[in-house]
Amino acid sequence: MKIKAYKLVFLFTILLVISCKGKEEAKHETTQNEEEVVKQPNIVVLLCDDLGYGDLSSFGHPVIETKHLDKLAETGIKLTNFYSTAPVCSPSRAGLLTGRSPNKAGIYDFIPGLKKSPDNRDLVHLQAHEQTIPAILKSVGYSTCLVGKWHCSSRFNSDAQPQPNDFGFDHWFATHNNAAPSHKNPSNFVRNGEKVGEIEGFSSQIVVDEAINWLEIKTDDNPFFLEVTFHEPHEPIASPEDLVQKYLPKAKNREEAEYFANVENVDLAVGRLLDYFEKNNITNTLIVFSSDNGPETFMRYERAKKSYGRPGPLKGMKLWTNEAGFRVPGIINWIGQETFTGTSDKVVSALDFLPTFAELAGAELPDRTLDGESFTSLLNTGNFERTKPLIWVFYDAINQRRAAMRKGDWKIMARLVDENNEELPQLHNLYDGNEALVKHAKLTDFVLFNLTKDINESEDVSAQNPEVFQDMKATFQLEYKNLLDESHVWVRAE
Structure with missing residues (x-):
């Protein structure tokens, strides 16, 4: 019986130590959280x-x-x-x-x-x-x-x-x-x-x-x-x-x-x-x-x-x-x-x-x-x-190529044309009346710039960098499609 009592006392002591340790850790964690808030x-x-x-x-x-x-x-x-x-x-x-x-x-x-x-x-x-x-x-x-x-x-x-x-x-x-x-x-x-x-x-x-x-x-x-x-x-x-x-x-x-x-x-x-x-x-x-x-x-x-x-x-x-x-x-x-x-x-x-x-x-x-x-x-x-590349599609742009993307040192731009290869008119908004026109438009007439060497976009270097150009073009088309898929269309409630 004495042996069992000693065991119980020992077990209680262990549990007490664990409990105190847990409280200290919790206190330390609370202090850390307070410090993080500060x-x-x-x-x-x-x-x-x-x-x-x-x-x-x-x-x-x-x-x-x-x-x-x-x-x-x-x-x-x-x-x-x-x-x-x-x-x-x-x-x-x-x-x-x-x-x-x-x-x-x-x-x-x-x-x-x-x-x-x-x-x-x-x-x-x-x-x-x-x-x-x-x-x-x-x-x-x-x-x-x-x-x-x-x-x-x-x-x-x-x-x-x-x-x-x-x-x-x-x-x-x-x-x-x-x-x-x-x-x-x-x-x-x-x-x-x-x-x-x-x-x-x-x-x-x-x-x-x-x-x-x-x-x-x-x-x-x-x-x-x-x-x-x-x-x-x-x-x-x-x-x-x-x-x-x-x-x-x-x-x-x-x-x-x-x-x-x-x-x-x-x-x-x-x-x-x-x-x-x-x-x-x-x-x-x-x-x-x-x-x-x-x-x-x-x-x-x-x-x-x-x-x-x-x-x-x-x-x-x-x-x-x-x-x-x-x-x-x-x-x-x-x-x-x-x-x-x-x-x-x-x-x-x-x-x-x-x-x-x-x-x-x-x-x-x-x-x-x-x-x-x-x-x-x-x-x-x-x-x-x-x-993540940066992409801009601004339908009311003053310049001709209204879609652009920057990835690393490179920037690619393109015109937006309809199914008849006609340039899209300048648009202020995407709504149910022009949704089909915009979503069927395609990117064309791509140009490529190396912005680290040519900050003022003076020279299209797509021909000199065919591999970069093809990679940028493929990424651009994918990013453009993803953006178009998520673009909000404004519909007036009847």
Whole structure:
């Protein structure tokens, strides 16, 4: 009996040790989890509107001063092969928010104000089922805010279509499209569904004021996601007079001086936000800066009289599927965290924001295939080799070849023709009235460029590189078919 008692005592002791060890491990695991939550970075997206690849001094502009953005690039990562998700505003923003080609969301062109259209363009909006960056980050404890331009719905500030708060933004202060009547004293901002009325000042400074105020009144200790979508330098351009006077001696005319001043005013607004972070010891903050598309063409339409944006060495402008349409300045800077620093020629896209931010925040990815991929390795080591090609199909492109794909050093482009080999008309939208035309169209007249050797796409090298050309062509046709199969078609309900 004594032996059995000893055995019971021994067994009890073992169980007690195991129990204590389990509690310690659980406690350690809880501590680790708490540390992981603490390590979630704040994430800030700064997005300009119509800023060209050559419009920052750090990207080669000889006149415009952008010292705050230049410093972000100098102390972070300057991306020379960064791409927006479309060569025009609305689809570009939809692609950024969802990590998927905007064609899959059914946003093919800029979204006009509400006006019934025979091609169902008035129906276009970011649909409620789309899974977005703020919603995903909100699911793991982030507070979220949008300030600036929305432009993802035809019915802005209406219950008829989802609004920014329906996609995960706790706080939003936005306009449908441009600041109106101009960047100066805009009167069309809406804050969380309530019209604000005229606000004194310039749009870039106003949206940063709102961002800072939101951070000031934020009562929780959650990490934050802040999207600052500047209206500048999109028309109608208006700039502070002191900055205009500064640039007049260096510009062709007053209109160009206003453009130069407009870009610097954005830089000054960014500087104010960075100063706020520094003064309030807001660290562990990942900042990405870019543009929604390339620069507007001077006088493409009547109000574009101050559109003096520059594409740098790139071919084309906004609305082109040549490089200047969607290759834009890219800057990444992680305040308070050691990362790779320097200039990178790795191919990165705004499509990559969602998977990257999700990985850094510890959030689950959407239950659908993404077109972007995480570039955390770029932050850690400077290395990032994307496995997914980037494809753009913009049916309203100004240039002839409206479909394009980049894979590695190479870019391939093609025309879209119908069954009679006639070029497709320019289209704003894919709807049931043109679905058959678009889906039966084929790619033709391919050209191939080596972008590392020929950044301005001046020489078709398909004949000199037959194996590369055939491989690129086969991949392009497959990617185009897959994109077309998933492209949303707008149908008006009876």
